[in-house]
């Protein structure tokens with residue numbers, strides 16, 4: 001089977017880390033062992049620097065909303081062109097912790113940047129490059145934020161107020177409903193059940209890919 005790009009998406013505390021490991025274990029059971037893991041923003045030395053600037057700013061100077069959007073796209077295009085596409089071309093599979101859908105939702109709705117502008121920016125920067133499968137782990141923001149708080153100190157985005165996350169989640173659900181490459185899974189369930197749903201989703205999708 002041709003190599004593929006699988007992405008995990010969701011609000012904080014959705015369980016993306018466990019989901020990534022679950023996807024990788026299903027792939028390995030199918031003898032797909034050459035797997036590259038990415039995270040966004042980040043994933044290359046330059047993109048990791050942009051991640052740090054995006055998350056922490058410099059001293060008291062935080063990026064403006066437009067600067068934030070452009071930093072995210074600079075980091076993403078660097079990762080896509082220098083890591084993801086070369087990996088796919090040599091036959092490796094890529095499993096990503098977040099990708100463009102995060103910008104469409106967090107910036108395109110949470111931050112209130114024009115959603116059409118966000119889609120145009122995506123097309124201008126990434127062309128037609130898209131994940132083959134996106135697993136969106138859906139949960140109400142309050143549950144996710146409680147999980148994130150239990151894990152430790154909150155970062156700049158996690159400190160946003162609840163309406164920000166409510167808007168972000170609504171955009172995730174709306175975009176997932178329009179795109180059959182995005183599968184929405186209920187992430188409020190206990191971890192074992194979420195893991196079982198991810199296994200089932202990836203296994204079924206792989207079978208469908210084999211049939212194509």
Ligand code: Z5A
Nearest residue numbers: 012013014015016017040041102103106147157158190191
């Ligand atoms: N961002 C953006 O605004 N625009 C963009 O374009 C991109 C990103 C790409 C990245 O930070 C931040 O950047 C992120 C979006 C924004 N906003 N924030 N914050 P990050 O990479 O540091 O953080 P993250 O991606 O949000 O989180 P994470 O740590 O990578 O993963 P996670 O999904 O939050 O979950 P987790 O670590 O797997 O689980 C969190 C905890 O919950 C952990 O203790 C688990 O054991 C627990 N958990 C998970 N699932 C369950 C279930 N089912 N039951 C009970 N407990 C659970």
